[in-house]
Amino acid sequence: MPDYDVVRVFCAPNGGYGNELGVVRDGSVLPDPEDRQRCAAKLGFSETVFVDDPERGVIDIYTPTLRLPFAGHPCVGTAWLLDVPELVTPAGVVGARQDGEFSWIEARAEWAPPRTLRRYATVAEVEGLAVPPPGDWEYAWAWEDEAAGRVRARAFPGRDDGIDEDEATGAAALLLTEQLGRALNITQGAGSQILTAPQPEDWVEIGGRVFLDR
Template identity: 65%
Template sequence: MTGHEVLRVFCGADGRFGNELGVVLDGPALAAREERQALAGRLGFSETVFVDDASRGVIDIYTPTLRLPFAGHPCVGTAWLLGVPELVTAAGTVSVRRDGDVTWIAARADWAPARTLREFGSSGQVDALEVPPPGEWVYAWARTDEGAGDALGIRARGFPGRDDGIDEDEATGAAALLLTAELGRPLVVTQGRGSQIFTRPLADGMVEVGGRVSR
């Protein structure tokens, strides 16, 4: 099996949690899409990245069952690992910046795969949810008072609904990006067991998504 790195993306402030990400640094060793899809399925992470050109940041993203033009936590994690100023995805070029221990990417909301953004009245309601049946990608969220400055605090859980072994996504950058575009303000999202995602809308229609990354 081709060697790969395993990162945790969108870790909490204490360095725990985060969504696991597989990164295959020698992408050209598995050039065929079918080979990449098969390996992503065997690895079983919510997403696996194949790096086709490390110096230029050219990447290819897969879930266990399908290819994605863009996804948030793969871009944040791979940007941190490669240390590049931008990533080239199938959806478009993603700019990268770093601020302390947070790695930020900027992308357009219409690059993100569709999700159902379902608001609940409290974080307790979100916490109490059972995993819904497959068929719909649901991002369940509620407002909290845990933001900072002008950022809105959000409690969220993500349910991919693909029936591919990933019943719940620990941290979902693309869904947080879509929610930021809808609400039009910066967010501090606590998702899953305690992962943390930062977002902010930009003046040019782009949205920044940031988080901490660890091996």
């Protein structure tokens, strides 16, 4: 098993919650995609990142069962950890910046994997949902305060890999922001916070707090 860091991405204001991310800073120790996939499965995080060039920000992202061209919380967390102005992913170049307590990336909705965005009438309905059986990747959401852009959400990957619910998912927030066409303040999972803001020419910024666990 290679050395790796663990960061929590999209943490709450008090530093709690957030989605854990494994980052292998020296991707050269596992250059083969099949070995990386096995490593990601063994680590068991919703996503694991392998850094192929820390200065240029070249990264490779895996779930326990899939290789991804782009994913939100891995990009936010890795950009913060490497302190780089951009990341190079198979989907495209992701802009990155630090703004006080928040780490931001800029990406395009077309890079995000398909998600089923399912709106519910109330926050209580979202919070009361049981984990659905494996199937579509579902992002369940409801307005907490529509005028203020506050959303309550939960994410169900629909995969049979031990990740029943994703605590915080930037790609789904990216798709929801594109669909609604407005800035959002999303509370997801047990209490993680994701901020988004539409940008010109179909770009979207996604931001949140990142903390190093180990």
